[in-house]
Amino acid sequence: MEITETLEKEILGFASGKNILLQGKALEALKACKDFKAVIESLEAENKFILSKELVEEKSKVLEAPKCELEPKVVVEKSSFLPRAKELNSNLKILKEFDVTNQSCCEGKAEDFKNLFRNKFKFLSGMLKRRHTLSPKPIKRFKGVVKNEKLDLIGMVYKKWITKNRNLAFQIEDLEASCIVLVMKNDEALGKLAEHVMLDDVIGVKGIKWGEDLVIAKDLLWPELPMRQQKCSEEKVSIASISDLHVGSKLFLEKEFYRFLDWINGRIGPRKERAQAGNIKYLMVVGDNVDGIGIYPKQFDELNIRDIDKQYEAFSKLIMQIPEYIEIVITPGQHDAVRWADPQPAIPKQFVKELSEMGNVHFVGSPSWLEVENLKVLLWHGGALHDLISNMSFLDSTHPQNATVELLKKRDLMPAYGLRYPYVPEKKDFMVIREEPDLVFIGDMHHHGIANYRGTTVIHNGTWQSRTDYQIKLGHTPTPGVVPVIDLHTRKISQKNFIEEEGE
Ligand SMILES: [Fe+2]
Numbered sequence: 135m136e137i138t139e140t141l142e143k144e145i146l147g148f149a150s151g152k153n154i155l156l157q158g159k160a161l162e163a164l165k166a167c168k169d170f171k172a173v174i175e176s177l178e179a180e181n182k183f184i185l186s187k188e189l190v191e192e193k194s195k196v197l198e199a200p201k202c203e204l205e206p207k208v209v210v211e212k213s214s215f216l217p218r219a220k221e222l223n224s225n226l227k228i229l230k231e232f233d234v235t236n237q238s239c240c241e242g243k244a245e246d247f248k249n250l251f252r253n254k255f256k257f258l259s260g261m262l263k264r265r266h267t268l269s270p271k272p273i274k275r276f277k278g279v280v281k282n283e284k285l286d287l288i289g290m291v292y293k294k295w296i297t298k299n300r301n302l303a304f305q306i307e308d309l310e311a312s313c314i315v316l317v318m319k320n321d322e323a324l325g326k327l328a329e330h331v332m333l334d335d336v337i338g339v340k341g342i343k344w345g346e347d348l349v350i351a352k353d354l355l356w357p358e359l360p361m362r363q364q365k366c367s368e369e370k371v372s373i374a375s376i377s378d379l380h381v382g383s384k385l386f387l388e389k390e391f392y393r394f395l396d397w398i399n400g401r402i403g404p405r406k407e408r409a410q411a412g413n414i415k416y417l418m419v420v421g422d423n424v425d426g427i428g429i430y431p432k433q434f435d436e437l438n439i440r441d442i443d444k445q446y447e448a449f450s451k452l453i454m455q456i457p458e459y460i461e462i463v464i465t466p467g468q469h470d471a472v473r474w475a476d477p478q479p480a481i482p483k484q485f486v487k488e489l490s491e492m493g494n495v496h497f498v499g500s501p502s503w504l505e506v507e508n509l510k511v512l513l514w515h516g517g518a519l520h521d522l523i524s525n526m527s528f529l530d531s532t533h534p535q536n537a538t539v540e541l542l543k544k545r546d547l548m549p550a551y552g553l554r555y556p557y558v559p560e561k562k563d564f565m566v567i568r569e570e571p572d573l574v575f576i577g578d579m580h581h582h583g584i585a586n587y588r589g590t591t592v593i594h595n596g597t598w599q600s601r602t603d604y605q606i607k608l609g610h611t612p613t614p615g616v617v618p619v620i621d622l623h624t625r626k627i628s629q630k631n632f633i634e635e636e637g638e
Contacts, residue, residue: 138165145170153587155184155361163190172197183586184363215400217412219371220459224415228463228496229503234477234564246559251290251334251551253563255309258336258545259288261357268338268355274311279343287313287339287349291331302328306339313347315339317354327354330540332525333550357545362589365572367507367622372410374398374619375418377515377577378597380469381452382445383425384438385600390615393632395455410628414619416506417460420577420595421467421515423449423481429469430604442471446485458494465500467515467577475556476518476548477501477564501547501564503571507622512571514547516578516594521553531610534594535583538576542567542587573620580605580612584627591625593618 145164148171149156156164164170164185173194177185240246262268270288271279279285289306297303302317302325317328331337331354338355376394380386396402398411424445425437439445456462466472466481473479480497483490490497498504501514519537523529529537541547548557548565557565573591580597596613605612615633620626 141165149174149185152178153183154178157184157186159187160185160190163187163194167194168198178586183589215408215412217400217414217457217459218409219413219415220457222369222371222415222459224461224494225367225369225505225507226416226461226463226496227505228498229505232501232503232564232568233480233499234560235479235497235499235502237562238479238558238560240558240560242559246561249561250557250559250563252309254334254546254548254566255290255336257563257566257568258357259308261545262288262336262338262355265338265355265358268340270338272310273306273308273313276311276313276343276347276349281343281345283343284352285341285343285349287315287341289313289315289337289339291333291335291337294331294333304331306337313349315341315349315351316344317351324351324354329526329528330354330356330543332522332544333552334548335544335550336546356543359542359545359570359588359590362570364586364589364591364625365509366625367509369507370413370621370623371415371507372413372619372621373416373418373506373511373573374414374617375420375575375593375595376598376617377420377575377595378422378467378580378599379419379449379452380422380425380597380599381449382437382439383599384436385602386425386438387598387600387614387633390632391452391598394615394617394630395452397630397632398456398460407630410619413621414460417456417462418511418513418575419453419462419464420513420575421465421500422469422577422597423464423467424469424471425599426469426471436602443485446471446481450486450489453489453495454492458492460494462495463504463513464489464495464497465502465513465515467500468517473558474517475558477558477560478515499564503569506573509572509622510569512567512569512574514574514576516576518547518549518555519576519579521555522549525550525553531579532581533583534576534579534581535585535592538574538592538594539585539587542571542574542590542592580610580614582613582616582618582629584618584629591620591627593620593627 167173268286270286289308291304292307293305300319340353341349341351344350400408466478478500480499489495504511522537545567575593577595582596583594585592596616617630619628
């Protein structure tokens with residue numbers, strides 16, 4: 135009896151840690167599996183997060199069957215390439231209202247910063263107010279509450295510290311007042327949750343009044359994404375993504391990128407893979423397209439193209455080799471010829487004239503939003519992720535997707551103001567996550583990674599630049615040459631590695 139209960143608890147804990155829901159008799163089916171973790175992980179990789187008994191049984195049958203075949207090696211088969219995507223109309227809409235391009239009107243005054251934070255608070259607190267588990271009072275009404283009475287509050291985190299008694303404290307403020315929130319050191323579960331609190335977060339606090347301006351927290355909430363079933367396209371098409379080409383750098387992996395171009399043009403790979411390449415109708419390119427000039431000290435010595443116009447010329451020549459039936463959307467990154475601070479406007483036409491004149495190539499800002507086959511897509515280069523990762527002990531640069539999931543919970547791409555990464559206080563806040571994205575494409579970390587969270591798929595792209603001296607100093611190992619391809623009809627993801635095929 136005890137063993138069964140322990141196994142049940144273990145399965146429920148494992149599934150909930152992965153945000154997976156068990157439906158009906160799925161728990162019973164998982165108990166019967168030889169390796170329930172492998173079954174759950176394998177279904178998670180197929181983007182299934184609501185598991186039925188049938189799904190579990192079907193998967194365990196496949197996993198428990200004896201393996202008899204090895205993955206086929208990449209071979210070249212000579213036959214004509216008839217891409218399915220060429221026959222399809224594109225279904226792409228750029229949501230210009232969420233893109234700072236041509237909408238920047240910041241004057242850089244102190245008042246602009248004040249407005250940015252007020253707007254952010256209003257928007258994110260509005261989201262929290264819609265949570266049915268939270269009935270917040272304005273902080274100024276805190277004084278009217280009797281000691282030991284329960285109360286809910288919403289505030290922006292202004293300060294975070296450890297008290298003399300080793301409790302965690304933070305000061306939160308709304309538009310009128312502020313108070314102190316304590317997370318008691320003996321409340322281990324809440325202490326763990328409180329590790330996710332960053333300065334400038336807008337959070338909900340469920341607690342008990344303890345002093346004049348002091349509340350003891352019992353629960354913490356973020357604006358969050360609602361739980362949604364993954365949305366699929368009606369059309370059987372795929373979307374692929376790349377980022378961080380760094381064209382112009384001596385470390386740009388030109389040969390490998392040409393292999394990618396051969397593949398997407400159906401010139402290499404076995405029949406099945408070429409059919410997969412032929413389904414790609416959309417390509418997202420999320421920044422650091424060129425290496426730029428003067429981005430960091432001594433960069434000049436690491437460039438083989440030392441002129442920004444020529445770097446964009448070389449980049450354009452590469453992109454022009456992608457089939458014209460593919461819609462290509464390109465954002466800037468911190469190495470591109472736009473301002474470094476977020477939100478970044480699109481790369482100016484003067485640098486990418488030829489590409490801009492092509493009907494299938496679209497330059498947008500970072501972040502920006504699209505609708506692709508009626509799915510909401512968020513593109514962002516992601517420079518601020520470094521700040522987030524270095525300030526949260528449970529995050530690391532080899533799993534950048536976890537950092538992006540944190541931002542989805544916060545519904546904000548601006549993790550904290552005043553750290554290394556700069557922001558421009560635009561009159562409209564382009565950094566809050568206003569919509570519920572189906573897909574999020576990010577670059578910058580030079581490390582690929584994929585996560586499925588509450589119906590949203592996060593895709594972190596690697597790079598096409600080999601390991602830099604700076605990355606060696608940091609101990610960061612990039613993952614170059616990997617191209618994720620998402621079948622929008624099934625939401626199945628495959629990743630094609632163009633480095634592994636060296637010498638094939
Ligand atoms: Fe980069």
